[in-house]
Amino acid sequence: MRLHFTSARMVVAPLLLGIAVLALWQLAVVALEIKPFVLPGPAAIADQFFGNIDNVWTASAVTGWNALVGLVLGAIAGVLFATLAAVWPVLDELSAPIVAALAVIPIVALAPVLYTMYGAGAETARQIIAAIAVFIPVYLNSLRGFRQVRPVHRELMHVYAASGIQTARNVTLPSSLPFIFTGLRIASSLAVISALIAEYFGGPVGGLGKSITSAASSSNYSLAWAYVLGSILVGLVFYSITLGLEKFVSRHRPTP
Amino acid sequence: MTRKDSLPVTDAHAVKVTGVSRIFSIKKKPPVTALESVDLTVAPGEFVSLIGPSGCGKSTLLRLIADLDQPTAGTIEVFGKTARKARIDQDYGIAFQQAGLLPWRTVRANIELPLELHKVGTAERRSRSTELLELVGLGDFGDSYPDQLSGGMQQRVAIARALAESPNLLLMDEPFGALDEMTRERMQNELIRICAETRAAVVFVTHSIPEAVFLSDRVVVMSPRPGRIRSVLPIRLGGPDDRSEHIREDAAFFDGVSAVRESLHGTPDTGNARGVDTR
Ligand SMILES: Nc1ncnc2c1ncn2[C@@H]1O[C@H](COP(=O)(O)OP(=O)(O)OP(=O)(O)O)[C@@H](O)[C@H]1O
Ligand SMILES: [Mg+2]
Numbered sequence: 001m002r003l004h005f006t007s008a009r010m011v012v013a014p015l016l017l018g019i020a021v022l023a024l025w026q027l028a029v030v031a032l033e034i035k036p037f038v039l040p041g042p043a044a045i046a047d048q049f050f051g052n053i054d055n056v057w058t059a060s061a062v063t064g065w066n067a068l069v070g071l072v073l074g075a076i077a078g079v080l081f082a083t084l085a086a087v088w089p090v091l092d093e094l095s096a097p098i099v100a101a102l103a104v105i106p107i108v109a110l111a112p113v114l115y116t117m118y119g120a121g122a123e124t125a126r127q128i129i130a131a132i133a134v135f136i137p138v139y140l141n142s143l144r145g146f147r148q149v150r151p152v153h154r155e156l157m158h159v160y161a162a163s164g165i166q167t168a169r170n171v172t173l174p175s176s177l178p179f180i181f182t183g184l185r186i187a188s189s190l191a192v193i194s195a196l197i198a199e200y201f202g203g204p205v206g207g208l209g210k211s212i213t214s215a216a217s218s219s220n221y222s223l224a225w226a227y228v229l230g231s232i233l234v235g236l237v238f239y240s241i242t243l244g245l246e247k248f249v250s251r252h253r254p255t256p
Numbered sequence: 257m258t259r260k261d262s263l264p265v266t267d268a269h270a271v272k273v274t275g276v277s278r279i280f281s282i283k284k285k286p287p288v289t290a291l292e293s294v295d296l297t298v299a300p301g302e303f304v305s306l307i308g309p310s311g312c313g314k315s316t317l318l319r320l321i322a323d324l325d326q327p328t329a330g331t332i333e334v335f336g337k338t339a340r341k342a343r344i345d346q347d348y349g350i351a352f353q354q355a356g357l358l359p360w361r362t363v364r365a366n367i368e369l370p371l372e373l374h375k376v377g378t379a380e381r382r383s384r385s386t387e388l389l390e391l392v393g394l395g396d397f398g399d400s401y402p403d404q405l406s407g408g409m410q411q412r413v414a415i416a417r418a419l420a421e422s423p424n425l426l427l428m429d430e431p432f433g434a435l436d437e438m439t440r441e442r443m444q445n446e447l448i449r450i451c452a453e454t455r456a457a458v459v460f461v462t463h464s465i466p467e468a469v470f471l472s473d474r475v476v477v478m479s480p481r482p483g484r485i486r487s488v489l490p491i492r493l494g495g496p497d498d499r500s501e502h503i504r505e506d507a508a509f510f511d512g513v514s515a516v517r518e519s520l521h522g523t524p525d526t527g528n529a530r531g532v533d534t535r
Contacts, residue, residue, distance in 0.1 A: 150356070152352055152354050152356035153356060153358065155324050155352075155356075156352075156356055157373075158323075158324065158343075159322060159324065159343065159350055160346070160369075160370050160373050160374070161343060161344045161346060162373050166373055170358070170369070170373070171358070174358065174360045252359055252360045252401045252403065
């Protein structure tokens with residue numbers, strides 16, 4: 001019963017708050033006669049969102065796909081590199097400055113360079129930007145995970161004369177999976193943000209980023225906000241799925 | 257499961273430790289002599305306990321036998337082979353001081369781990385783990401995960417895992433340390449029974465004098481800094497088929513306890529040595 005009570009509180013309370021905020025927002029926009037270019041009301045945005053649902057959906061699919069490709073490529077590269085760095089620590093030491101540099105520079109700053117490299121008509125540049133943004137947290141968290149293997153587990157596999165592959169499959173990977181998935185969860189939001197922001201710097205039209213800018217430049221502010229709403233939803237979907245995966249792989253681990 | 261066929265028919269020792277020293281050198285610190293010229297033999301089927309104050313090198317000695325560490329000097333043979341060869345041939349089962357279960361595997365899957373690694377078929381694994389779960393009194397917990405079990409229950413799973421391949425040699429590092437007194441005595445009785453059945457040799461580290469006396473054929477008393485063998489006391493209570501509960505009440509049992517205690521303290525009965533309880 002208590003579980004029901006708390007989950008009801010966890011769902012109902014934010015929902016009520018959200019509705020209250022939306023109502024106040026709408027009230028403020030109407031009562032204070034706020035101009036749409038300053039802030040359109042939620043009703044207007046919802047109107048545009050559902051009125052242009054096909055366009056929002058197509059744009060979301062374009063940006064979402066770029067983010068997904070980036071997420072998958074970046075994650076594979078991140079786990080792969082972390083594996084190599086765990087096997088040869090020298091690699092970790094050598095690459096540490098590059099990783100640190102990549103972690104602090106805003107990756108989207110590379111967008112103009114990549115557009116000239118891969119041509120402004122292709123989505124490649126955006127996918128690469130998402131992949132680089134994803135690589136960093138996945139790499140760092142995976143490497144940390146690989147180092148979390150408890151000595152007693154490693155010794156156990158030694159005692160059983162287990163092969164390298166058996167050790168990796170039965171001990172190293174399960175120990176580090178929660179860490180890898182924490183990295184993926186952080187990376188999933190970054191992938192969407194990077195893919196979207198990269199659109200502001202050029203490339204083909206059709207994605208959420210381009211749609212926001214073009215709606216805004218034609219003074220259709222409510223439509224621009226409808227695309228923003230679409231971006232929020234895409235980000236939420238990415239985040240929820242990776243959060244769910246993280247929870248799933250961590251289910252039998254006491255939270256550290 | 258049948259017993260390993262690899263057991264040499266010769267009367268080779270189960271364990272033969274000759275002149276073994278282990279010195280830990282840590283940077284910028286004086287080296288620690290954990291073991292110094294230790295000689296010890298364990299016959300096949302023999303039960304030998306190592307007892308001594310905390311830090312006297314009991315775990316270190318066990319780890320050397322298990323090939324988890326290499327001696328600084330001296331040699332170690334297990335069934336006439338090097339420790340490394342014996343490990344690769346899976347001649348021993350081990351239960352660590354910490355249970356060391358894999359938290360993402362069920363209790364049953366933990367027990368089946370060594371069998372799985374050594375390519376034992378599913379059906380055979382299943383029947384063996386069922387047998388072992390019953391043995392350690394966890395028949396209803398096969399599908400639980402280790403973090404749903406108490407510390408003592410986890411330790412019992414670890415013991416079942418060590419027994420999974422019916423090894424000819426069991427290495428146990430304070431396996432009953434986390435158990436309550438009642439479970440502990442039950443596990444001791446079970447261990448005696450298992451050893452009688454499988455005729456496995458056991459090297460058993462403990463802090464409890466009565467436990468060592470009850471279980472052992474011989475008790476090895478160790479002294480700390482540097483870790484040395486102070487004395488080896490032949491104990492062996494009861495006849496070959498009569499090692500049941502009641503010997504805990506025998507005069508011979510109390511004589512054994514006194515003998516070990518005296519050896520530990522150097523002098524007759526002067527209270528507790530550090531790290532050794534007299535339960
Ligand atoms: N890996 C290591 N590095 C450095 N010193 C070590 C290492 N392992 C053990 N020692 C030292 O060797 C000595 C013996 O340790 P060991 O763990 O064998 O003791 P023990 O008899 O098992 O003690 P306890 O009964 O508390 O488990 C200790 O002084 C310890 O500090
Ligand atoms: Mg110890």
